Every structure is written in C-alpha cells, then in structure tokens.
Amino acid sequence: MATIRETAKAYQPPQTLNIADLDSVDLDSLQVDEKESKNQEGETFKYKFVTIDGKEYRIPNTVFEEIQTIIGLKPEVKKVKVSKTGSGLGTRYKVQVL
Secondary structure, eight states: OOOHHHHHHHOOOOOOEEGGGSSOEETTTOOOEEEEEEOTTSOEEEEEEEEETTEEEEEOHHHHHHHHHHHHHOTTOOEEEEEEESOGGGOEEEEEEO
C-alpha cells in the first residue's frame, strides 16, 4: 500500500484535453459523448467530447460547424486536423482536411 506522500506525487487530476491536441481525427470511428460540468462561477454547462485511450478530448461547437461545412462540400472526407489559436473567449479553431 502506498503512503499519502507517494500517492500525492503520482496523482494527476482528471483533465479534459482538446480535440486540437490530436494529430488527426477520424470522422467515422469516434463516438461523441456529452458531459455536464461547472465553470469558475459555479454555472453548469454541457460539452461534447470523444474518448481516446482513456483520455477525454473536448470538441467545441465551432469545430462541429466547420466539419459540417466541410462534409457538405466533400462528403468523402474521412480525417481532419483541428488547430487552435488564442485562449479563453478569444480561442479560434480551424479544421483542415487530411
């Protein structure tokens, strides 16, 4: 059994990563789930995410909007890359076809 010190050193708080952290995203094989959380002000909000290798990757609604536009123009697209710039309310996402 581990001590409190050993457990504290090894502890990693659960965190949700971002879809832009992935090298590529397969549009047909990943299951999208939804979760509720609270912001810093204590207000509840919902977000969508995919789970890969036990890690959750959040998908902002603007990414879904861009992918919708892409598959409207090119329905055969299988993979995309999401990149992000900025932070907080100034965050912007760009979806590129692979």
